[in-house]
Amino acid sequence: MTPQDLEDVVLEDGERPAGEQPESESLDEENRLKPEFVRNVHEAVREGDYDRAYELVEPLHPADIADLLELTEEDQRLDVARAIRDQMSAEVIAELNDYVREQLLANLPAEIVAGIAEQLETDDAVAMIEDLDRDDQRAVLAELEPEDRAAIEAALAYPEETAGRLMSRDFIAVPEHLMVGDLIDFLRENKDLPTDFWEVFVVDPAHRPLGTCALSWIMRTPRHVPLSDVMTRDQTLIPVMMDQEEVALRFQKYALISAAVVDESGRLVGQMTVDDIVHIVQAEAGEDVLLLSGAGEGDINEPIRDAYSSRVRWLVANLGTALIASLIIAMFGAAIEQLVALAILMPIVASIGGNAGTQTMAVSVRAIAMNQLTRSNTRRILWRETRVAVLNGATVAVLIGLATAAIFSPMLGAVIALAVIINILTAGLAGVVVPVLFERLGQDPAVASSVFVTMITDSMGFFAFLGLAVVSGLVG
Amino acid sequence: MTPQDLEDVVLEDGERPAGEQPESESLDEENRLKPEFVRNVHEAVREGDYDRAYELVEPLHPADIADLLELTEEDQRLDVARAIRDQMSAEVIAELNDYVREQLLANLPAEIVAGIAEQLETDDAVAMIEDLDRDDQRAVLAELEPEDRAAIEAALAYPEETAGRLMSRDFIAVPEHLMVGDLIDFLRENKDLPTDFWEVFVVDPAHRPLGTCALSWIMRTPRHVPLSDVMTRDQTLIPVMMDQEEVALRFQKYALISAAVVDESGRLVGQMTVDDIVHIVQAEAGEDVLLLSGAGEGDINEPIRDAYSSRVRWLVANLGTALIASLIIAMFGAAIEQLVALAILMPIVASIGGNAGTQTMAVSVRAIAMNQLTRSNTRRILWRETRVAVLNGATVAVLIGLATAAIFSPMLGAVIALAVIINILTAGLAGVVVPVLFERLGQDPAVASSVFVTMITDSMGFFAFLGLAVVSGLVG
Known part of the structure; x- marks a missing residue:
């Protein structure tokens, strides 16, 4: 009757091919x-x-x-x-x-x-x-x-997006003194119960949850055993006002199938089940991709005017930060007139920094969302990102430095190499600090981090490169 | 005995405060x-x-x-x-x-x-x-x-990452001819069964799945009813070689709690349950954030040398695309020497285009991952993104055009405005076309789209702006 018992039975003819569903039109x-x-x-x-x-x-x-x-x-x-x-x-x-x-x-x-x-x-x-x-x-x-x-x-x-809004109000709660057999009879006789459920909650007279019985345990236990002997008392309670993201993290952390939702006075008012959590996790994790890129809700079925208004906001913000970068370039207008190679090369420094900043920021935003980047390890992560940035910076700096030295001049090669290292380091720090700061200020780090990190890496890219060109005496 | 029956019971003193877990150290x-x-x-x-x-x-x-x-x-x-x-x-x-x-x-x-x-x-x-x-x-x-x-x-x-690797081999499968009571006795008597399960599979003599019985149905049905009367025959079978992302999409689409995994000959070999799916969804959706930003696995516990090698690859690729943009600028070296304002303003056009491209790309990548952007609607989405881009482009073009006209010259204002519109349109199209092409080529659109889209928007930004400046006669 178990899978093993049946394994030796010979396969019949006319079986469905290769475990596939039948071809569909x-x-x-x-x-x-x-x-x-x-x-x-x-x-x-x-x-x-x-x-x-x-x-x-x-x-x-x-x-x-x-x-x-x-x-x-x-x-x-x-x-x-x-x-x-x-x-x-x-x-x-x-x-x-x-x-x-x-x-x-x-x-x-x-x-x-x-x-x-x-x-x-x-x-x-x-x-x-x-x-x-x-x-x-x-x-x-x-x-x-x-x-x-x-x-x-x-x-x-x-x-x-709170548990109270999302929970199901159809659940089964029974008093502690029942026997397994009583419960089975109750389930068989009562027609008004929900049709699909996997756990039964046991409550005290004030309707506060005492424990949970998985159906599989009930099914495998003789009828005369008291419910209180088969239930787990160790349970995670979800307060009605808890945010869905938090609820999803609890389910994942404690590998829950379902959990009791309790109101302000600790009474059982609903349950959340893991199949709802799948949707929440999908929505929350997907949201971060869209928020980080400034695409708002980012649904392909969103009306055009909504897509326009959520995206144009970030483009205008980006225009603002681009203007700051332009102001920095303008400070060095005379240097550029003297050496047009500076204008040709400066976008490289900014672009590499922007890319490095985005990498670190994505890692930080994910880690914050998963409760992995907390006050306990922020300093360690900063130090880690610094070391990664030094390695990345050194590699890219050598490549671009040598190419520039060959095409333009060794001095310009040295200037761009140093500028790239400075900017990748800045990017690594900004990619951790900006999202962490937003989180501590109670903001969603995915929403605005991108604009700030790009502003920092663009400005620093132009400033470091053009500034070093002047300081090094390349232009005077 | 149901929640309603207990609702009028008065709360006792000494209850736990506000539905919270007790304060923890x-x-x-x-x-x-x-x-x-x-x-x-x-x-x-x-x-x-x-x-x-x-x-x-x-x-x-x-x-x-x-x-x-x-x-x-x-x-x-x-x-x-x-x-x-x-x-x-x-x-x-x-x-x-x-x-x-x-x-x-x-x-x-x-x-x-x-x-x-x-x-x-x-x-x-x-x-x-x-x-x-x-x-x-x-x-x-x-x-x-x-x-x-x-x-x-x-x-x-x-x-x-296939169903065969991830599935659980502990499941319960029984032949069709059993009665509900036989099944309950079997579950009670057999000590070797898995402890947690929510569904029982019914199989034919060749061990191919015929249907599924939810425990809650078995529990609520009299003992003499045949299993074949309580099972659902309509079931989604997962082939062992199916990719985890695909498995997760099936679970979400059909709201499954568990599903039978079948081998090449259609025999039941394992089951996947929704709690495993939560981890897959979390991993897959989170992965897109990291892949789009070129951050590889992007785990904060990843060893530094792994983080370095996965990230530096994209930084070097980005260096390559930045060089292409620089070549375009170099073509216009004479123009920049003549009018340094061009060097000051050109990063704005590239940056806005990059931002707009990233927005559209994030929306497309998510939609592809969720099976929402398919061959059936690619053309409709392209047309949608074109219209959003025209609106966004017009808004940003007016702002930057007026500012430039006021500070520099009306002609330069017109040039930058037109360049911004061209680049945002290019960005909108590239943001859909690049990920869709990668998907059709069998590549993960999240992996490499970013580098290509940025290359296109950077190059087009510089080319449109500097080219229009020359064509308009601003510089000769």
Whole structure:
């Protein structure tokens, strides 16, 4: 009955080939919708042949239908939704990208949206409703059954991205005195329980969590054993107000499957499960890539005006820092007029410094996000980055110094080599100090570090190179 | 017995404050080790007071002991490990950062490492052993019990980062004809089963998966119901050779808790569970930040020579692209000698373009990683980015154009404004095209896109600005 027992059974004929899913008309080998398939659906919809579109889409999983809608141009999306009618299930809606969902929901009457919300689990319904604007939100809430409305309003009362907003309110909590058999009977008889769960919480009379029982332990224990003998008392409690990033770090640190969420008075009010954490980790880690590059939310479905306003802000900030670098160059205008090679070479020093700074900054931002770079080791990391910078600086300086000496003059080679070393060192320090400072000031280090680090490396690059050229007597 | 039943019970006195864990001597409010605590342990170890260090560390969770070792300087780590002796459990070892673990294991005899491996689950043991060098690996494998050795060798036979390497071999598979009651009895009586599991796989006589039963369903179903009535037949099978990134995308797309891993002939050989997926998602999404910035593995515990060699490669590549930009400037040497303002302003055009290119590139790389940017919508995204670039370009061009016109001359203002628009447009297109091309060539778009995009925006920035200055007759 275990895998081993069955291993010797001879394979039958006609088995599925090579562990693969059967060849699909709609999905490619990486499980993405095939372009031809998407085109066929769009064509059918454009020609008004809604029945053909419906048939094409019918075999798809809800997650793939959501992908199809995301791959559709904004102005055709409503038509596709109309064509596939009742295939636009609550599951499809829950899987949609926020922006695409918003567009579709904005075109549906409140009672339909409420109907969808009632089919979803509370946390998915909350995720759907929180994106609506105030008026639409109120209209949808008014259409909900009182019980669902209460649950969703309770979640919306907590700030976005906190455990209270994200937790599931469907969990199973039982008193301590039960036997394993009592619990199994209770689960069998009670029809109102959630369908999927992996742990049962044990609570005291004041409804504060005492411990957790994994279903696999309950299943493997004789009926007469008290629950208190199979539960783990050692548990990580998540306060309702904890930020999602923090919640995700706890789950990872302690390898949790689910955790009890408790309110201000320590009462069990919900649970977070590891499958929600996957989404949080994906979002938070992905966010850092986008924030570091100044791309805002950076979603390819974001409306153009939102993408414009979040990105142009950083371009204008970058314009400001570029102006500072220009001011530094302007100080050396006379030197450049005298020796045009300075103008030709100066961007190299700035660019290498910018690159080195970005490397260190990315490492620091990741380490801060993972709770690996803390007050306890900042000094050690600074020292580490200094040594890496010296090695990097020396290597690059030799290369560019020799090339410059050969093409221009040995003195100019020496000047650029020294400037590169200075700038890579500056970059290494700035790449640690700037994000750490932002973090200590309570700011997200991924948001603004980039602009500051680039400003520092650009300015230092031009200043060190042009300044050394003057000091060395190359130009007078 | 449900949460609701207990809600009216009055809270007792002496409850824990505000849902918080009790105040800890070692952990701060964000659950990181306090710097004073870390310092105290280090001091005790340095003074040779190993007993005091042992006592300080005793209350810590294994994950926190792992953090403590990561926060310790390399040359003190072995002493700390010695001081805390038997607290260095297999769990602590499993939680350690790869580099730190490697350092500690390199100093332990093979039989001790083998002993640790035997206490771990197969997948954790594999993760520990795969990092050792060939000779150490062989020595440790030789010390293992035959059964454990076979399991670990089987895993090591699959390439790194594939399902076969990462899957757990401890799972429960039963034949289809069982009743729910038979299964529960089997689970109760069989002592050799894994302790934690959430789903039971149902297999045919050839050991190919037929369906999955969630424990919660089994628990809620009367004993006489056949398993085939409670199992879901609709399941996502993971081929052993599937890459971890792909596995993680499947888990997210279909919201899976666990999935069967099948070999080339479709037989069930292992399972992946969502808690492993959290680590993969964290690693893959975090990796993109580091790869995009050219920081390699980018771990703060990476040995300095590794950090040097992975970073200097990109700095040298960047040096090459900076030289191309310099060649373009050199073509316009005469123009710069005539009008030094060109040298002062030209870095602005390049810098803004680089920034805009990085924004678009980060969005594209994320979208490709999430399977959101595919052949089906590349053209739509290019058109979208073009429109965003026109808006961004126009805004920045007006600002810098007016400022330049006021300070230098209206003609120079017009030249820089036009150059900025051209470069931001170029940046927007390059930011999509470069990563998409790398992906189609089968390369990781996060790895090399950055160098190419920067080369394109730098070169185009200098060329457009200096070229327009000549063409407009500003310089002759």
